[in-house]
Amino acid sequence: MACFIVPALEAAAVTVIKKIVEKKEAKAVVPSGAGTDFNAVEKIPFSRKLGWLSNMLWGGSALLAFEHVWHGEVTPWFPFLTAVQEGPEAVSEMLGEMATAGVTMAILVTAVWCGLVAVSSAFERRARRAAEAAK
Amino acid sequence: MTLLITVFAALAATAIWYCSESARRLRVGFLSLMFWGAGLMWLVDAVFEYAELHEKFFTPSAADMLNDSYLGVSVVALGLVIWLVTVLVQDPNGVVKAALFGKKVNQ
Numbered sequence: 101m102a103c104f105i106v107p108a109l110e111a112a113a114v115t116v117i118k119k120i121v122e123k124k125e126a127k128a129v130v131p132s133g134a135g136t137d138f139n140a141v142e143k144i145p146f147s148r149k150l151g152w153l154s155n156m157l158w159g160g161s162a163l164l165a166f167e168h169v170w171h172g173e174v175t176p177w178f179p180f181l182t183a184v185q186e187g188p189e190a191v192s193e194m195l196g197e198m199a200t201a202g203v204t205m206a207i208l209v210t211a212v213w214c215g216l217v218a219v220s221s222a223f224e225r226r227a228r229r230a231a232e233a234a235k
Numbered sequence: 236m237t238l239l240i241t242v243f244a245a246l247a248a249t250a251i252w253y254c255s256e257s258a259r260r261l262r263v264g265f266l267s268l269m270f271w272g273a274g275l276m277w278l279v280d281a282v283f284e285y286a287e288l289h290e291k292f293f294t295p296s297a298a299d300m301l302n303d304s305y306l307g308v309s310v311v312a313l314g315l316v317i318w319l320v321t322v323l324v325q326d327p328n329g330v331v332k333a334a335l336f337g338k339k340v341n342q
Binding site: 156157158167201 | 271272
């Protein structure tokens with residue numbers, strides 16, 4: 101009924117966190133001589149990894165929102181959710197769906213992202229080791 | 236059907252991202268993440284629907300299948316439109332800038 105709202109809220113939070121992390125990364129002190137070693141393996145910035153999660157959450161929520169419009173559960177006019185027009189029983193059903201399906205969606209997407217980050221970190225470690233061995 | 240069509244779109248986008256350097260420049264990775272995100276969300280939806288319908292979940296009516304397929308194709312089209320707008324706005328190859336301000340740039 102409105103399960104896409106939960107991942108959309110998470111997407112908004114992730115976007116804000118990504119902006120903060122980006123600012124911190126930009127402010128980070130660059131040690132002298134950095135960037136001169138062209139064989140050095142660069143670490144993927146955490147903000148970029150957060151971007152993957154943000155893209156999955158925003159993209160997924162947008163497409164799911166379209167599905168809800170398709171099924172008439174979301175309208176382009178106020179109050180936007182048909183459950184709100186239908187009465188308190190429909191609202192409690194909608195909230196129940198958000199708490200179950202919506203939260204599970206957000207958790208699953210975040211879990212898959214954690215796996216993605218773990219794999220990319222393993223690749224980074226392997227590349228760094230290979231670069232060190234080549235020196 | 237919507238889940239299946241979205242997953243196939245995600246697989247195709249990921250394969251194109253992996254194989255083509257120019258596709259990576261055109262942010263096909265964003266498209267692939269968008270489809271994967273939607274696919275995962277519909278997977279959860281399907282699991283909850285299965286818990287409710289049990290074996291009936293696997294035997295939808297022809298009308299439901301047709302409606303779901305139509306929705307799936309529409310979702311893929313919407314995803315492609317979002318991706319295209321992003322590419323045109325970010326203009327990674329500078330094509331839009333060259334087309335709009337070509338004369339000014341050349342001056």
